[in-house]
Amino acid sequence: MSEQTGTGRTTRTETAPTGANTGTPAQQALLAVLVSGERPPAPNALSTSITFGHRALLKIRHVPEQLFDVTLFPIIMTLLFTFIFGGALAGSVEDYIQFFMPGVIVQSVVMITMYTGTTIRNDIEKGVFDRFRSLPIWRPSALVGMLLGDTVRFLIASAVMVGVGLLLGWRPQGGPVGVMLGILVVLLFSFSIGWIWTFIALLMRSSGAVMGVSMMVLMPLTFASNIFVSPTTLPGWLEAFVGVNPLSHVVTSARELMGGAELGSSFLIVLLWSAGFVLVFGPLTMWRYRDAR
Amino acid sequence: MNDLAIETSGLVKTFGTTRAVDGVDLAIARGGVHAVLGPNGAGKTTVMRVLATLTRPDAGTARVLGRDVVSDSKEVRRRVSLTGQFASLDEDLTGRDNLRLIGRLFGYSGRGARSRAEELLDAFSLTDAGDKQVKKYSGGMRRRLDIAASIVVTPELLFLDEPTTGLDPRSRNEVWDIVRAMVSGGTTVLLTTQYLEEADQLADRITVIDRGRVIAEGTSAELKASVGSGTLVVRVMDRADRPAAREVLGRELGVEVREEIDPSALTANVAGSAGVTRALTALEDAGIILAQFSLGQPTLDEVFLSITGHTAEDVEPERGSTEKTSTEEQAA
Structure with missing residues (x-):
């Protein structure tokens, strides 16, 4: 084996046959690290969550392909829908994109949140969660950290889309601050619905099933919303659904903030929905997490 | 308080209709190596997962180092470490990153976690592989890193689930040496194995499990003597x-x-x-x-035959296919 050049390894191979007595250099080195394994003060919940968030970002560095879904996918969504619907719905691409851009940001980011569930499913199957769950730390921190790491990915997706929007002629009246605040609302909501996917991931036994259920929930939510068209054009029953759809309120809030308009009641409704998702699906997730396998 | 490392009474865990663990009583003293020996699907892994607080028993009680695994699970987790059957590591990260991650989670500062990772890589002869992704490690390297990750903070009790399954003889001997070193350092080791030779070589005492039940317990010599x-x-x-x-x-x-x-x-x-x-x-x-x-x-094989009426090999598949069977056991 080519990796056998370290000093520790050299002594080991020379002096540690089967049944070696304690006291060979290799074993002394092991004993030394055992003795020095003093326990530092226990870390707090925030610190362990951030450590897990850091892990998610390290993974991006080693597996950069993971960034496709937060770069190419949003770009395709933006271009596709702007050019398909732009002319028909608003007369021109430039006119439509003023209306459409905040909505498509919401849609793309919310769609990407699905990957949280499949990532957790894969982690559980590979066994690394056994290690995390056997550590003496605040138990939700592995999941919170993963969602925090994903929030960074959502931020990347949002930034990419803002860039594409600007190139296509989007001119948000709220200015940079309004756009950033709008994105913050989207990130908050995305973090919260992430808990639905973590719960589903712990409920289902395969990442394919997790994906399927997530799609089933998200497709109606994203299309039966005010993302593409104004709900006043819809039949009454559908308009009513769009009115209670939390995504519509996220879109409205984002439009208000990015468009420089006054923030209406939608923002409050978004906060309530977000809190509700965390309060309901957070404990459900942790309940399943006790026996995760 | 008592001085038992592990004490269980009537432990039961069912998966659907399968009773993976069917009334297991254990009393394992502190110190040394204790092996849980049994063929695939005997319930060894499930027992260990209950003891490591990774899964909750359906009935019965289990105390680890004097603490209940259900009501006092966090205290148990503070004192034990688990090296799972499949590498409990993040394969996308490097070996160094994995150890630093665990170090941070135990409360080391950034610098402290880094130097602890270096110490461990060095002691486990992995320094040169430290910057390689774990998915590129050989089976033996992966297993060593896995054990290193388990002793970032020295545990009082270490669980090793089939530590040498799938390893070549050389890597197996390395793992055995690590286990012996840990025991001489004062850590109690509970390991599961389906290899009779491994239990014979390493363990002070052996519990034989078959179909979710304890069928024999004793030293290797006692078990052999029981065959007469x-x-x-x-x-x-x-x-x-x-x-x-x-x-x-x-x-x-x-x-x-x-x-x-x-x-x-x-x-x-x-x-x-x-x-x-x-x-x-x-x-x-x-x-x-x-x-x-x-x-x-008599070999432990003969012991197993005389106790269970079937040899361990009857139900034990090839080494290479053990992963699959164990996954089925868990999915059942």
């Missing part, structure tokens, strides 16, 4: 001598002497070595020349 005898094997030089040799041995040993399929071999179960020398001398006196003879203690 060793085996004398004799091969004659000239096949024609075999009937005569059988008669002489039967007379001298006073036990049944069996003819093996090998046309020159005879075997007999003997109580000890006392009568054997006399019997061999009698063969010499009768002018029967032997090609070979041996007197062996």
Whole structure:
């Protein structure tokens, strides 16, 4: 084996046959690290969550392909829908994109949140969660950290889309601050619905099933919303659904903030929905997490 | 308080209709290595997962280092470490990153976690592989890193779930040396294995599990003694001598002497070595020349056979397919 050049390894191979007595250099080195394994003060919940968030970002560095879904996918969504619907719905691409851009940001980011569930499913199957769950730390921190790491990915997706929007002629009246605040609302909501996917991931036994259920929930939510068209054009029953759809309120809030308009009641409704998702699906997730396998 | 490392009573865990663990009572003292031996699907892994607080028992109680695994699970987690059957590591990250991550989670500062990672990489001879992704590690390296990750903070009790399954003999010996070093450092080790030789080599005491139940417990020597005898094997030089040799041995040993399929071999179960020398001398006196003879203690295989009525190998698949079977056990 080519990796056998370290000093520790050299002594080991020379002096540690089967049944070696304690006291060979290799074993002394092991004993030394055992003795020095003093326990530092226990870390707090925030610190362990951030450590897990850091892990998610390290993974991006080693597996950069993971960034496709937060770069190419949003770009395709933006271009596709702007050019398909732009002319028909608003007369021109430039006119439509003023209306459409905040909505498509919401849609793309919310769609990407699905990957949280499949990532957790894969982690559980590979066994690394056994290690995390056997550590003496605040138990939700592995999941919170993963969602925090994903929030960074959502931020990347949002930034990419803002860039594409600007190139296509989007001119948000709220200015940079309004756009950033709008994105913050989207990130908050995305973090919260992430808990639905973590719960589903712990409920289902395969990442394919997790994906399927997530799609089933998200497709109606994203299309039966005010993302593409104004709900006043819809039949009454559908308009009513769009009115209670939390995504519509996220879109409205984002439009208000990015468009420089006054923030209406939608923002409050978004906060309530977000809190509700965390309060309901957070404990459900942790309940399943006790026996995760 | 008591000084038992592990104490369970009537432990039950079911998956659907399968009773993976079916009333297990254990009393394992602190210190040394204790092996849980059994074929695939016997419930070893499930017992260990209950003890490591990774899954909750459906019935019965389990105390680890004096703490209940359900009501006091966080205290248990503070004191134990688990090295799972499949590498419990993040394969996308490097070995160094994995150790630093665990270090941070135990509360080391950024710098502290880094230097602890270096110490461990060095002690486990992984320094040169530290910047490689774990998915590119060999089985032996992966297992060493896994154990290193388990002792970032030295545990009082270390769980090793099939630590050498799938390893080549050389890597297996390395893992054995690590286990021995840990024990001499004062850590109690509980390991599961389906290899009789491993339990024989490493463990102070052995619990034999089959179909979710404990079927025997004791030292390797006690388990062997429970079978009651060793085996004398004799091969004659000239096949024609075999009937005569059988008669002489039967007379001298006073036990049944069996003819093996090998046309020159005879075997007999003997109580000890006392009568054997006399019997061999009698063969010499009768002018029967032997090609070979041996007197062996019963192997743990024979122990297993005598306790369960089937050998461990009956249900044990090839080494290479163990992962699959265990996954099925968990998915059941």
